[in-house]
Amino acid sequence: MTSTEHQRNETRPTEDAREEGAAAERHEAAGESAEAATGADAYEEALAALAADRDSLKDKLLRTLADMENMRRRTEREVADARTYATTAFARDMLSVADNVRRALESLGGAREGLEGPAKALVEGIELTERDLLHTLERHGVKPVDPQGHKFDPNLHQAMFEVPDPSVPNGTVVQVVQTGYVIGERVLRPALVGVSKGGPKAEPKAEPKADPKPDAASSQGDGEAGAS
Structure with a gap:
């Protein structure tokens, strides 16, 4: 064997070792790249799951806050209604007292004008009692409803009879038989009224639900009693 061939034989194992080392390095790099890709995918999946959980918890929180706000408003409304309408039954019973006082004054008719001394003082005391009761x-x-001259409203009035009168619009309250009352925004007792019939069609007319001045209703009743 010549010296040249001997050198070739010695160099070939070294080159083979180098190639094997390079191949091992490439295989290792490919493995690391695959592991990195797998790790990135797992990270993205975990991140997506966390985002979904966050959105779900946020939605539940917002719904809970909305429910709590609705409950708070409903409770406040119920408490306010309880305060306003707690005396409804008692107030309805007191209306009978107010009616009796009014009837007592109206029963005097024109005789009130000639009263003197203790009799006059008694009538004035009854009038004062009525005003204080209404106050x-x-x-x-609790406020009175004065529908005289207004369009008939079935929510506030109860028609007792019809009055043929072509001079006023049809469906207008022309006579009040019994005063109505409201408590808060609810009808405590509808007004008993007589309604016109035969006139032109009534135009809508705003009507307050209650008379802000009970004295006005009282003085009106006194005037009617005096006229009778």
């Missing part, structure tokens, strides 16, 4: 009812949210 007390008003302080508790």
